[in-house]
Amino acid sequence: MSMSLLTSTLWxxxxxxxxxxxVFLTYxxxxxxxxxxxxxxxxxxxxxVSYIAGxxxxxxxxxxxxxxxxxxxxxxxxLHTKLKIxxxxxxxxxxxxxxxxxxxxxxxxxxxxxxxxxxIYTFFExxxxxxxxxxxxxxxxxxxxxxxxxxxxxxxxIGAAIRATGCNKQMxxxxxxxxxxxxxxxxxxxxxxxxxAGALIGQSQGFADVGMGTGTxxxxxxxxxxxxxxxxxxxxxxxxxxxxxxSIVYRVVIAAVLxxxxxxxxxxxxTASIVVIALAxxxxxxxxxxxxxx
Amino acid sequence: xxxxxxxxxxxxKGTINExxxxxxxxxxxxxxxxxxxxGGNGAGKSTMLNAIAGLWPVDSGSITIDGVxxxxxxxxxRAKYIGRVFQDPMMxxxxxxxxxxxxxxxxxxxxxxxxxxxxxxxxxxxxxxMVAELDLGLEDRLSSKVGLLSGGQRxxxxxxxxxINKPKLLLLDEHTAALDPKTAAKVLELTERIVERDKLTTxxxxxxxxxxxxxxNRLIMLHNGQIIIDVAGEEKKNLDVPDLLKMFEKASxxxxxxxxxxxx
Numbered sequence: 001m002s003m004s005l006l007t008s009t010l011w012x013x014x015x016x017x018x019x020x021x022x023v024f025l026t027y028x029x030x031x032x033x034x035x036x037x038x039x040x041x042x043x044x045x046x047x048x049v050s051y052i053a054g055x056x057x058x059x060x061x062x063x064x065x066x067x068x069x070x071x072x073x074x075x076x077x078x079l080h081t082k083l084k085i086x087x088x089x090x091x092x093x094x095x096x097x098x099x100x101x102x103x104x105x106x107x108x109x110x111x112x113x114x115x116x117x118x119x120i121y122t123f124f125e126x127x128x129x130x131x132x133x134x135x136x137x138x139x140x141x142x143x144x145x146x147x148x149x150x151x152x153x154x155x156x157x158i159g160a161a162i163r164a165t166g167c168n169k170q171m172x173x174x175x176x177x178x179x180x181x182x183x184x185x186x187x188x189x190x191x192x193x194x195x196x197a198g199a200l201i202g203q204s205q206g207f208a209d210v211g212m213g214t215g216t217x218x219x220x221x222x223x224x225x226x227x228x229x230x231x232x233x234x235x236x237x238x239x240x241x242x243x244x245x246x247s248i249v250y251r252v253v254i255a256a257v258l259x260x261x262x263x264x265x266x267x268x269x270x271t272a273s274i275v276v277i278a279l280a281x282x283x284x285x286x287x288x289x290x291x292x293x294x
Numbered sequence: 295x296x297x298x299x300x301x302x303x304x305x306x307k308g309t310i311n312e313x314x315x316x317x318x319x320x321x322x323x324x325x326x327x328x329x330x331x332x333g334g335n336g337a338g339k340s341t342m343l344n345a346i347a348g349l350w351p352v353d354s355g356s357i358t359i360d361g362v363x364x365x366x367x368x369x370x371x372r373a374k375y376i377g378r379v380f381q382d383p384m385m386x387x388x389x390x391x392x393x394x395x396x397x398x399x400x401x402x403x404x405x406x407x408x409x410x411x412x413x414x415x416x417x418x419x420x421x422x423x424m425v426a427e428l429d430l431g432l433e434d435r436l437s438s439k440v441g442l443l444s445g446g447q448r449x450x451x452x453x454x455x456x457x458i459n460k461p462k463l464l465l466l467d468e469h470t471a472a473l474d475p476k477t478a479a480k481v482l483e484l485t486e487r488i489v490e491r492d493k494l495t496t497x498x499x500x501x502x503x504x505x506x507x508x509x510x511n512r513l514i515m516l517h518n519g520q521i522i523i524d525v526a527g528e529e530k531k532n533l534d535v536p537d538l539l540k541m542f543e544k545a546s547x548x549x550x551x552x553x554x555x556x557x558x
Contacts, residue, residue: 157407160391160399167388174347174386175455176373176404 007132009255013248014139015201016219018146020227020247021240022193023220028239029154030186031166032080035091037220038213039098040072040191044198045208046105050112052203058120062199068105069195070188072098077184095213102210111209119203135204142200146193147240153189154236162186194220215268218275223247225278250274295495296323296463301345301355303519315341316352317519323463323497328489330506331499332538333516339499340381342516343465346497348372360462374404377456377494379449379469386452389441393432393451396440397421400455424454428484446477450484457488464489466498470505482509503535513538517546 019041026034044065051061072094079090106112124134153159164172165182173179194216202208227246233239253274254267262270303316315338323329333339345352346359348369356365359375380386387396398413398421418436426433428450432443440448449469456464466485470478486509489496500506506513513530515523515538522545525533533541 155411155413156409157402157412158409160395160412161407164388164391164399167390168385170380170385171388172399173370174373174376174378175399175402176370177407178368178370 004130004132005255005259007136009251010248011132011136011139011204013251014136014143014244015197015204016223016251017139017143017244017247018200019194019197019216020220020223020243021146021150022190022197023217024224024240024243025150025186025190025193027221027224029163029166030183030190032087032183032187033091033217033221034073034076034187034190035088035217036072036076036094036098036187036191037091037194037217038215039095039102040069040195041198041216042102042208042210042213043072043098043105044069044195045202045212046102046112046198046210047195048199049114049202049208050106052114052117052119053112058118058122058203061203062120062196065195065199066192069198070192072195073187073189073191074184076191077180077187080187081180081183099210106208106210110211111207113207114203115206117206119206120200121203139200142196143244147237147244150240151237158182158185215271218268218271219250222271222275222278223250225275226250229278229281295325295327295360296321296346296497297356297358298322298342298346299356299358301342301352301357303341303345303350303352315519316345318355319516319520320355321514321521323495326493326495327512328494328496328510329498329512329514330510331497331514331516332501332503332506337516338519339516340467341519343378343467343497343499346463347376347378347465375462376465377403377458377461377463378465379452379456379467381468381471383445383448383452383472386455387440387448390439392437393425393440393443394418394421394436396451396455397424397436397458400458403459403461424458425451428454444477446473446481449473449477449481453481453485453488457492457494460492460494462495464494464496464498466496468499468501471501485509503538507533507535507538515542515545517542522546 019037023037026032047068048061048065051064052058076090076094079085079093080087085093103110121131121134121138124137125131129137154163161172161177162182162185165177165179165186169179172182223246224243225246226249227242227244230249231238231242231245233242257270258264298319298321300318300320301316302318305313305315319338319342331339346357348364348367352365356363358364359372364372364375378386394413398417401417421436422433425436430447430450432447440451443451453469470481473481482505485498488494496510498509507530511530512526514521523541
């Protein structure tokens with residue numbers, strides 16, 4: 001593996017790690033499979049890249065993307081809690097709605113490009129770093145900051161209430177917490193982060209595309225599960241780091257199979273298979289154990 | 295302390311499964327009353343407790359706790375006044391969280407959570423003492439996940455959580471029914487100790503008639519969503535199980551057909 005391929009694989013793992021952290025928040029902490037991410041990820045990219053294309057600052061682009069993603073999360077949250085739509089369907093509805101919104105955001109086009117314009121990474125290139133190294137450094141700063149934030153936030157009273165909501169709604173309601181609010185809050189933070197990942201990845205590739213969201217949930221889940229299996233879940237900090245680690249490992253695997261000549265178009269099938277195997281693992285283990293016992 | 299007036303609740307109204315669970319039930323509890331609740335299957339015992347806890351709004355009637363009309367308040371608002379322990383030991387605690395984290399959440403029951411650190415070092419010693427009083431050897435396992443505890447241990451922790459900041463009303467919904475006899479006795483003994491110590495106004499559903507007669511200062515029996523027997527003080531002390539069965543047959547005009555209750 002060449003040096004530049006290694007660096008680019010690493011930064012991809014880090015930037016997608018932000019998305020994986022967002023998926024982790026819903027899938028593991030809130031115990032909801034939230035499909036909103038398939039819409040909030042391209043939303044973040046569309047908002048961020050369009051903002052830069054219109055002459056806006058690349059840092060502000062990330063902030064705006066976070067806000068846009070948060071709103072998307074709140075919409076799913078309201079559909080789920082106030083209108084009692086099952087979480088999975090609520091996420092799908094928001095995702096589909098976002099498809100139209102994302103095209104609107106990009107000025108009625110299905111993509112928008114900022115090639116050769118300044119991005120958030122240009123700042124680091126000015127210190128003499130190459131493009132890959134700049135993204136790596138910037139991605140690292142974002143990931144570390146977010147992990148510190150999440151570790152703090154989920155240790156606070158509000159964070160503990162959100163974690164308890166994902167674990168046992170009955171219990172936390174009996175303790176006086178409005179679970180509608182904790183669910184909405186969890187979806188807000190999750191989708192804000194996913195959109196943030198969209199803006200950062202959009203800037204790294206120099207464009208946003210309305211179709212870039214397809215399969216993000218599965219990539220996110222794959223990262224979460226790979227991370228858990230390889231790096232453990234001893235405590236919350238360990239878990240957060242594992243998720244980012246899982247994202248990096250996922251990118252390494254993808255880079256490796258591509259290098260070995262696998263067709264790019266087969267990637268999604270591979271990813272889906274990884275997730276299926278990982279999800280089926282407990283059942284398979286059980287079967288094997290029972291078979292041995294018999 | 296608690297004033298329940300003429301509450302009614304019908305489930306699945308207008309369908310073939312219509313169930314009139316509460317039919318104009320009224321109940322007044324004085325400060326410090328420890329009331330045991332008995333009744334056959336489907337008598338409305340849990341429904342009454344759930345109505346008071348606010349799991350769903352009642353169809354009519356009113357519920358007042360300590361002078362506050364909570365009839366229209368959702369469950370999480372009423373939680374400020376109420377501590378609860380459920381029949382299912384899994385229900386009262388968050389399994390993925392530490393004993394300490396569960397206790398910390400319970401110590402803030404009814405308060406709006408903020409951005410302060412949830413598990414405060416200043417509370418740890420107090421928690422350790424409280425858990426030590428449970429006499430289950432959990433005091434050195436405060437950082438263990440609750441999911442690792444046995445059913446009895448979880449129920450004891452739930453009881454501690456329900457009473458940690460002295461609720462105005464303690465609701466116990468057959469909280470020992472899912473435990474083995476030895477553990478059940480221990481949790482019940484613990485319950486009596488805490489209720490006695492903190493003078494908690496308590497409603498305790500039990501299927502065990504002997505427990506119902508032995509514990510508390512008052513006993514009520516439900517039948518078809520109404521209270522049909524209400525005895526307190528000396529009268530209650532002098533009752534035994536056959537007396538209670540006779541009273542039930544007289545009051546309801548039916549035979550007590552609940553094996554679980556009779557065997558208990």
